[in-house]
Every structure is written in C-alpha cells, then in structure tokens.
Amino acid sequence: MQPLSTQAVIAQERRTTGEVMRLRSQLSDAQRAMLQVLEYFAWELRFVRWSAQGEPVPVISLDDRIYAVLRADGTVDDEPGLVVRH
Template sequence: MNALRGQAMTGRERRGQAPDDPAALRRGLTPAQLRALETLEHFRWTLKFVRRPMFQDPVPVVFDRDGQRYAVLRGDGTLDESPGFRIRD
C-alpha cells in the first residue's frame, strides 16, 4: 500500500477532534439557531459539532451539561430532541 494513500485516508477522519475555532462551528447557522444556542448556553448546553450534509443546511448538535442528552437545533431555532440519528460513542 502506498504510504501517502494511507495518510490521505486517515486524514479524512474528523470525528473526535476538538474544533480549533469555536466560531467556525457557528459559521453558517441561521440567526434563529444562534439565538437559541445563546439561550441554551445559559443552561450549560454545549455546541459539540455541526453536521454539514452536502446540499443541505448545517445541522448543529448540542449536548446537555452532563453530556448525556443531545438535540439538534433546527433552522427556525427550535430544539429537536429526537432527530432521527444516533451519536456514536
């Protein structure tokens, strides 16, 4: 196997990496999502990552203060605690 090819494959893995710039996570979120996120942060919820499916709006995923529950911030700023996907451990 080509060493460069192996590096390219491992370089594509982004899960588990902390974002370098927290503002980068917020980039592309709607004003309603940003307002909702600000409110959630008062209750110690945290924006952990943003799924960015091709040709679709970003899907921000927030976790509660204990890291036990997660939810998705919809484009209108509402919180969806049953988003239809599971988070891998």
C-alpha cells in the same frame, strides 16, 4: 451509560475557540440566538452535520447524555433520532 474515555476527554479539550467560532458561523441567526439561550442552561454545541439539502444541522448536548438538534428556525428537536458515537 459509560463514562467518557480518556481519549474522548482529551479530544474534547482540544477544541479551540477558533473551531467553536467556525462552527457557530455556519448557523443561521435563529440557531445562534437559541444556542446562546441554551448555553445559559449548560447545553453545548458539539458538531454540525449537513442535511441532504446542504443546510447546517447543529447538534447540541447536555452533559454528553442528552442530544438535540437546532432546526433552521431556531427550534429544538429533542428527539432527532441521532446515533452519536463516543
């Protein structure tokens, strides 16, 4: 695994509290509840993609090495088959 580039770190640090709150507001109650639990274990909400059906698909990560998706019911899909660019 390659370390994050300086540009990636700077971009990551630019995320404001308002942006994080905006991302959270797009989640279902079950997704927000599970995210709160996972944050205790150092998982972070990275971004939200949208499904073909218009549903939010929150992508979370642990140390930018492990990625997972929070399903609408709050369960975690740790093998989502995502391609994440750094």
